Amino acid sequence: MRIQIEVPATSANLGPGYDSFGLALGIFDTLTLTIHDEAVDPSTCVSVTGESAETLPTDRSHLIMRVIGDVLRAEYPKTPTDLVERLSLECVNRIPHSRGLGSSAAAIVGAIALAGEVGARAGSERLSRQRVLELVSDLEGHPDNAAPAVFGGLTVALPDPARSWQIPANTVAEVTALVPDVRLDTHIARSVIPASVDHSIAAENSARAALLVHGFVTDASVLLEATDERLHQEYRRDAYPESMALVDALRADGLPAVISGAGPTVLVLAGSVPRTLVPAAVTLIHTSIDLGGYRVEQKN
Ligand SMILES: Nc1ncnc2c1ncn2[C@@H]1O[C@H](COP(=O)(O)OP(=O)(O)OP(=O)(O)O)[C@@H](O)[C@H]1O
Ligand SMILES: N[C@@H](CCO)C(=O)O
Incomplete structure (x- = not known):
């Protein structure tokens, strides 16, 4: 028996939504699990093509x-x-690794969903999407990438217990991911975030997060202002200086550009970006927002 799952890449934070907002993108890893009648060679039971x-x-x-x-x-x-x-x-594997596009969350979401399908085919109850979200968050620690990978679209998530809500992204259908050829480990990017911030920064960030929702739901013209955040990107500037320079240049040109997740990918909430602003070593991926989250297909 074969079970195939496609899991989307995700972009977390979206500026002011540090560890809470996430967006599912139209870039998918495909995982195919086969249940054999006999034991398989444990040293070659996984095959990987594409990324890494x-x-x-x-x-x-x-x-x-x-x-x-x-x-x-x-x-x-x-x-x-x-x-x-x-x-x-x-x-x-199509999702770039250690670039801030949620590859590890996608891998874990896919694994948990596959386990749920195996359980269901053995006569037990299939894991609900909510249960998948809780299990991924237990493993990853914060549900911002997991929620859009599970449910699709634009999500806002809370931890302990992990919950998420979908926000209609009415004004944005296309986005552009600018993927540098360097990697940044999420643990390293998290290690430079301070333990606390000034109250005025937190208050301003709350306003921008609320404005971001308004921007996605009703009025795209506020997205540039909404994505001008203070909680994480500046603290991480030294970890991804070229990406921050690119964010600065795109924003100066009027485009709502942010660091995607822990970086170093830059996400622009627009379907096109002038190539002249983008260094040659950066790959441009124009994509749409995925609305469904992971999808399961049973083969024979
Ligand atoms: N499809 C996969 N199969 C196996 N391991 C994976 C897969 N995707 C990610 N990983 C593991 O996770 C690591 C990347 O995790 P990391 O959290 O640094 O980056 P990310 O998930 O791509 O980015 P972010 O969390 O910022 O969006 C890879 O180096 C690899 O060890
Ligand atoms: N919110 C997380 C996303 C990466 O998993 C961060 O910025 O560290």
Whole structure:
């Protein structure tokens, strides 16, 4: 039996929505899980094409295989013990890694959803999307990338317990991701965020977050002002100086540009960006907002 899942890339923060706002993008990883009748070779049970194919493991230490096994054991304790030994996984990776486009959240969402499908096909109840969100947040710590990967569209999320709400993105259908050829580990980007900020910064950020919602729902003309944030990007400037220079240049040109997630990708809330403003080493991806979150397809 084969189960295929597509999981979207996501862009977290969107300026003032640090650790809470997220947007699902039309860039998908495809994961195909096969349940065999016999045990498969554990050293080659995963195949990867595309992003990081040369470096990711092909055995059960692969992130997605590990999470599938953990979720089956925790959520479906009656699963036959040999089932994990009979699984193989094909990954077609299109989401760039360590660029602020939610690749790790997508991988974990995909793994949990696949485990839920395996459980459902074995006669148990399928994991609800809400349960998938809670499990990803337990593993990742903050649900901002997980919520749009699970539900699609523009989401605002709260942790402990993880919950999220979809906000209609009426005014924005197309966005542009500007992806540098350098990586930034999310843990490093988080290590430079201060433990506290001045009350006036927090108050201004609340206003801009509310304005961002107004911008997406009703009036795109406020998006430039709404995305001028103070909570995280400036603190991280030294971690992604070229990206901040690009954000500054695009904003000076009137475009609502932000750092995507923990960076270094820059997200522009517009379908086109003048190529002349973008350094040659940066890849431009024009894409739409994904509205559905992960999708499951059963093969034979
Ligand atoms: N599809 C995948 N398969 C296996 N491992 C993955 C996959 N996607 C991400 N990872 C792991 O997660 C790491 C990237 O995680 P990291 O949190 O640094 O970046 P990100 O999720 O791409 O960005 P962000 O959280 O800022 O949006 C990769 O180096 C890899 O170890
Ligand atoms: N909100 C997170 C997104 C990355 O996972 C951050 O900016 O660190």
